[in-house]
Amino acid sequence: MSTPLVVGTDGSDDALRAVDWAAAEAALRGCPLHVLHASLWESYANSALPGARNPQARRDAAAQDVVAGAEERVRLRRPAVTVSAVVREEDPVYALVDASDHAAMVVVGSRGHGLAGMVLGSVSLTVAARAHCPVIVVRPGRASDEAGGQWVVLGLAEPGRTPAAADFAFAEAALHGYGVTVVHAAVHAGLSAERHARREQAVEDWLDESLARSVALHPDVPVRRVVVPGRAHPALLGAAKGAELLVLGARRRSNPLGPQLGPVNHAMLHQAPCTVAIVPVQPTGG
Structure with a gap:
């Protein structure tokens, strides 16, 4: 099997743009697409809610919803692409850099805020600095197939x-x-x-x-x-x-x-x- 593309997602609009870009690229290359969601923040957030019922299950369900939504989006838009997904409970930078060892490229979204999205998110910037393969940072603008x-x-x-x-x-x-x-x-x-x-x-x-x-x-x-x-x-x-x-x-x-x-x-x-x-x-x- 050919080397996969890896796309990081957290379910945000920026991340979904990255999923769309990666799916279009995988379709052109004829290679599989691997969707990755990684986060430690949910663990920290839920630990501050001692009264929450079964926070681990809620956290796992939310993460699975993120990757399931991304998988379904790829299958609907690019049915020829073989897509898989994984959830990793760790820092997203470490997870994406680790995945870059065996990827044709890593695709991430920008995390813009302020004036016209000029400020990039720390995850995207750090992955671009550390990954072992090309990193694509998908910025808002024209769609990849337009x-x-x-x-x-x-x-x-x-x-x-x-x-x-x-x-x-x-x-x-x-x-x-x-x-x-x-x-x-x-x-x-x-x-x-x-x-x-x-x-x-x-x-x-x-x-x-x-x-x-x-x-x-x-x-x-x-x-x-x-x-x-x-x-x-x-x-x-x-x-x-x-x-x-x-x-x-x-x-x-x-x-x-x-x-x-x-x-x-x-x-x-x-x-x-x-x-x-x-x-x-x-x-x-x-």
Whole structure:
């Protein structure tokens, strides 16, 4: 059996959007979908109600209702998808990161609040930082199977990294019939005209090298390049408007509390106007 997709759910509207996205993706890939619900909060909440009748049974029933509802939603919308579900009474971050060891991708919803859902939930952000496979954070907006921009945006930051993010972006574009917009922000301030021209050529050569394998694997995928001066943050936000998916390689930083995402990835997960994919990458060489 092919490697499953894993989707985390708690029954919220954000989580159901993630279930829908994951089901559509599983249908295209022809792979199974595994629905996971994990929570410790219900245990803590019920322990504060000493008079509650059979709180463990109530907690278990509520959790089963969450996954049963998600399973039924998948079967109704994507009947060809093989779907299974599990309830785990543990921290959802640990459960999802553990599941990422044997998943093609982990799909989660954003937990927006405040101004237009700009603030991401801690579970989604932490899973994106720690998972061992690509993580999809489904943000509110256009449905995955609705006609729209027809482009996957790929942010390429620097040389010296594996092509995992590029491979993922091109594979997704080929699967859905989209094109790929490659975005690179380059700072050329203060350079002479001659040095500026050399720097631009070096960037183009690097992009050729970085994309060569992905283009060869998916020669029918349309590609357009956007090389802009300045910071990556505004360049990516601009390119992602109307896009179906924004793909970024994970730039994880060592931290006593666990891996942390770099500032650009962190900002895009909070602010991007479309769904975001974080793809783990490793430096090449020493």
